Amino acid sequence: MKSKTSPLPNARIVSHDDWIAARVDLLKREKELTRQREKLAKELRALPWEAVAKDYAFTGPKGPVSMADLFDGCSQLVVYHFMFGDGWEVGCKSCSAIADHMQPAFTHLRARDVSLVSVSQAPYAELKPFRRRMGWTFPWVSSAGSEFNRDFNVSFTAEEIESGSVDYNYSKRPFPVEEAPGMSVFARRPNGKIYHTYSRYGRGLEDLIGFYTYLDFVPKGRDEAMFDMGMQWVKFHDDYKDAPSKALALAR
Numbered sequence: 013m014k015s016k017t018s019p020l021p022n023a024r025i026v027s028h029d030d031w032i033a034a035r036v037d038l039l040k041r042e043k044e045l046t047r048q049r050e051k052l053a054k055e056l057r058a059l060p061w062e063a064v065a066k067d068y069a070f071t072g073p074k075g076p077v078s079m080a081d082l083f084d085g086c087s088q089l090v091v092y093h094f095m096f097g098d099g100w101e102v103g104c105k106s107c108s109a110i111a112d113h114m115q116p117a118f119t120h121l122r123a124r125d126v127s128l129v130s131v132s133q134a135p136y137a138e139l140k141p142f143r144r145r146m147g148w149t150f151p152w153v154s155s156a157g158s159e160f161n162r163d164f165n166v167s168f169t170a171e172e173i174e175s176g177s178v179d180y181n182y183s184k185r186p187f188p189v190e191e192a193p194g195m196s197v198f199a200r201r202p203n204g205k206i207y208h209t210y211s212r213y214g215r216g217l218e219d220l221i222g223f224y225t226y227l228d229f230v231p232k233g234r235d236e237a238m239f240d241m242g243m244q245w246v247k248f249h250d251d252y253k254d255a256p257s258k259a260l261a262l263a264r
Contacts, residue, residue: 018235061208063205064207066160066163067079070082070160071156071157072153079206082127086200091130092114092131092195093194094111097189098135099134102248109221110220112249113220114150129151132154134154136153139154146248146249164211181213181214193217
């Protein structure tokens with residue numbers, strides 16, 4: 013059964029010429045936004061770097077992995093901080109939706125000298141069954157036993173959560189659970205030195221969610237006003253029970 017959605021909005025019905033005029037007017041503002049995004053992206057890349065002083069250790073399917081190993085021959089590394097805490101049976105649904113977009117992006121990013129890896133706090137043995145269920149093959153490692161998640165402000169203690177003040181998204185704030193989502197970017201020089209170049213958290217991660225781009229184009233938009241929080245409607249991709257569409261059937 014489909015998730016609950018709202019009715020289509022009431023819209024003005026106009027002639028083709030009036031529609032073109034309205035569309036051209038909006039196109040001007042879209043182009044302005046594109047230029048602003050390009051300018052902001054350039055400023056993002058111009059941020060100073062900080063050296064990664066610790067020798068973080070991770071665990072992957074073949075055992076111990078160093079941070080240098082995560083680069084896998086590339087000079088740039090994108091880490092997605094996937095919410096999956098110790099003792100959790102499954103990962104975060106929103107993080108899983110983002111991970112669904114990582115699979116097809118992986119090969120394209122490697123062509124541009126970028127390695128893409130998910131990192132979670134849970135031991136790798138706990139990640140493995142869920143990874144198998146989701147059918148993901150992109151690199152996913154555990155940071156259990158290291159300070160990586162703490163240092164990049166995506167794992168919190170029970171005391172911090174109870175106090176209502178955790179360090180997340182560059183401010184002190186309440187947070188409901190011990191794990192949080194995020195993305196961090198690193199660079200590795202030919203001499204082996206590793207630097208932290210960028211991180212973003214919270215709603216800044218929406219750019220990684222491809223289906224939101226599609227939803228922003230359609231009349232209902234994201235259609236989340238009925239929910240207590242955004243993405244509350246999202247399920248694991250194997251939990252959607254809708255029958256296959258006729259379009260998909262024809263494509264086969």
